[in-house]
Amino acid sequence: VWEVSYEALFAGYASGDPEAAAAFVRRVERNVYGLALAIVHDPAEAQDVAQEALLRAWRFAASFDPRRGSVMAWLLGITRNVALDSVRGRGRRPATVADVPAAWSVDTTDLGDVVDRRDDAARVIDLVRDLPPAQRDALVSVTLLGLSTREVSERDAIPHGTVKTRVRLALRKLRDDMGVRQ
Amino acid sequence: VTERTSCEHVREVAPDVALGLLTGEERAEALDHLEGCEACRAEVASLAVTADEVLLASPEADPPPGFADRVLARLTSERAAGDVLPDVSGAPRAAGVGPVGPRASRPRRTLRVVALAAAAAVLVVVAGLVAVGRDGGGAGDDVAVAVMRTGGGHVVGEVTAAGSDPTVVTLDVPGWDEVLERWGDAPAGDYWLVAEQEDGTRTMRALATDVEDWSMQVDAPVDDIATVSMVDSDGRVWCTGWFAPT
Numbered sequence: 353v354w355e356v357s358y359e360a361l362f363a364g365y366a367s368g369d370p371e372a373a374a375a376f377v378r379r380v381e382r383n384v385y386g387l388a389l390a391i392v393h394d395p396a397e398a399q400d401v402a403q404e405a406l407l408r409a410w411r412f413a414a415s416f417d418p419r420r421g422s423v424m425a426w427l428l429g430i431t432r433n434v435a436l437d438s439v440r441g442r443g444r445r446p447a448t449v450a451d452v453p454a455a456w457s458v459d460t461t462d463l464g465d466v467v468d469r470r471d472d473a474a475r476v477i478d479l480v481r482d483l484p485p486a487q488r489d490a491l492v493s494v495t496l497l498g499l500s501t502r503e504v505s506e507r508d509a510i511p512h513g514t515v516k517t518r519v520r521l522a523l524r525k526l527r528d529d530m531g532v533r534q
Numbered sequence: 535v536t537e538r539t540s541c542e543h544v545r546e547v548a549p550d551v552a553l554g555l556l557t558g559e560e561r562a563e564a565l566d567h568l569e570g571c572e573a574c575r576a577e578v579a580s581l582a583v584t585a586d587e588v589l590l591a592s593p594e595a596d597p598p599p600g601f602a603d604r605v606l607a608r609l610t611s612e613r614a615a616g617d618v619l620p621d622v623s624g625a626p627r628a629a630g631v632g633p634v635g636p637r638a639s640r641p642r643r644t645l646r647v648v649a650l651a652a653a654a655a656v657l658v659v660v661a662g663l664v665a666v667g668r669d670g671g672g673a674g675d676d677v678a679v680a681v682m683r684t685g686g687g688h689v690v691g692e693v694t695a696a697g698s699d700p701t702v703v704t705l706d707v708p709g710w711d712e713v714l715e716r717w718g719d720a721p722a723g724d725y726w727l728v729a730e731q732e733d734g735t736r737t738m739r740a741l742a743t744d745v746e747d748w749s750m751q752v753d754a755p756v757d758d759i760a761t762v763s764m765v766d767s768d769g770r771v772w773c774t775g776w777f778a779p780t
Contacts, residue, residue: 386595428589473590520549527584
């Protein structure tokens, strides 16, 4: 069992150390694949996305700055971007009214079924869950699903200005609750 | 300072900036303000960190069996290839390579301009660069691909030269996108895209950092292009791709 941090494993992954690379990939694969699947909704495509995200993280490891956040958040940011590229590259839009089942919003905002989280992730989940539901849905749609506020507005049939306000309030509240320094 | 670019306004839209939701003139104005306002930069940075952390709340799922082994095998093969990037000529992908690759990325904003024929002194300093090689492209076009490296040797993207006199040079720096999205205080200011031919002739194009797709036309065959660089307004080279001589 690896007891070293994500950051230490990632350093080994970036340098090409085979043992560290294997440990890193196995530790993060559920997160990376899970997010990819949540966005692309296709297991085969999600696998391609997850693989590309991990390879891209290795290629651009030098751009990771630990002062700016955790390895996992950085890696998931890459995963989200690759997933959105894949969705939009195929002429689709993620999570629109037309192509996303109603269960989508349930899958991604009902965070109660997430298990085996590390402490930091669990804390984030708790804080996200504590947001007012409308704010939480708007923020999750923008951050996790990569929707624009206008797309959220169209999806939920609410004024665009309302969505923007909800996202702004939610992000500020979360920042304050998380104690992120300004 | 106009009212729109006041601290009050930028603070109001700071979450939008942190989330990359602003576009066009509004985004440009906000970034312009941030360049000179440390307090607002700190505000945006804290929100950007928070937005990144939200990703930790994403759902998990078990990948198909053997997923990690396939990733590690790809990693091993890429390392063995010495940073050679996948073919981007449009040819069918190799087995095991999925539909998502660096070139299948987000829609590109394109700068297609008639190149300036610039001669003059050598500006581009090329050091410690790795040649990649040339590929035969489809439809009669030649395609060459090279990795872009910073002076420190970090691979930050790739450059593609495609066509046969004129050649379209396209720069793809995903790392740059990440930097811009994550950090409000990313390297600011305009850059130049500089293609240098083997006879020393240079073609340059101003490269605004708020433009995603960085392309330009070079009035030369692809085989004549030696290097492509990103150079800042002070003449400092940020990264360079070096095409192998034929």
